[in-house]
Amino acid sequence: MKRFVVIGLGNFGFSVAKALCERGHDVIAVDLNENLIDRVAPFLTQAVVGDGADFDTLERISAREADAGIISTGDDITASILATMALHDLKIKDIYVKVVSNDHARVMDRIGVTDIVFPERDSAISLATRITGSALLNYVKLGKGFSIQEMGVPDSWLGKSIKELKLRQEYDITIVAVHDILTDKIIASPDPDNFLKDTDTLLVAGEDDTLNRVAKIS
Structure with missing residues (x-):
């Protein structure tokens, strides 16, 4: 406490x-x-x-x-x-x-x-980010230029494991949780060998600019 x-x-x-x-x-x-x-x-x-x-x-x-x-x-x-x-x-x-x-x-x-x-500004940025990102579902600011964003799984990532995607090496981002929207189950610190499904959404942490680019991956 x-x-x-x-x-x-x-x-x-x-x-x-x-x-x-x-x-x-x-x-x-x-x-x-x-x-x-x-x-x-x-x-x-x-x-x-x-x-x-x-x-x-x-x-x-x-x-x-x-x-x-x-x-x-x-x-x-x-x-x-x-x-x-x-x-x-x-x-x-x-x-x-x-x-x-x-x-x-x-x-x-x-x-x-x-x-x-800055509640009004942060809410506005969150809304603008959500409605302009092709795969973006949610946005939480953690600090200047850094956030956690929830995004759908891009088609090119489906059926691949988190390890196989090498997101930290390729994009310097981290998947902190996977949300299976079909069962409404959230898995924190997911197993890197798990394969991503079309019913998953990803909670991803990283720099805003990088996450915005990732959100546009098809």
Whole structure:
């Protein structure tokens, strides 16, 4: 079990805090809006009305003991910056920040955070990637220029084993799981000697540019 501190309880912050708690983690949430705190309190370990950008407030609720911090302060970029600085001062190693614009993202990148979350942009990219890729079924961003994508098996790969395709050598990508849509069975770390079928989809990890090229293989 890990401990997380979530600063800001709009739709994004609320959803993240609730999901983390449902997965058995210790979650502390902070927001100035008492109504938002009342909404989330039943789901979390601790929910506090307070300024998440204030060092003393975070110290008082034992935020220093958190494994990671998630900042979601809406359009208030100043609050986002100050909250990040406060978490840095508390020596919290991993800090994730929801941003609302490219300028906001650039500022947070300069300050130094573990990752920047841009929900609207990421959702748009995911949709655009899915509807323009000939074999692409799903898309999950893992980092800058890197993702896991679910794709159908190209016709030229059918009946061949994962080992035979030499995907790591040829494309520098990795099949992390095979999903048999007929039985709805997912096999993680599949046997490289298994042969691919037309009822399979592949969860493939790699650089976006490479995966987009692979998705166009017929």
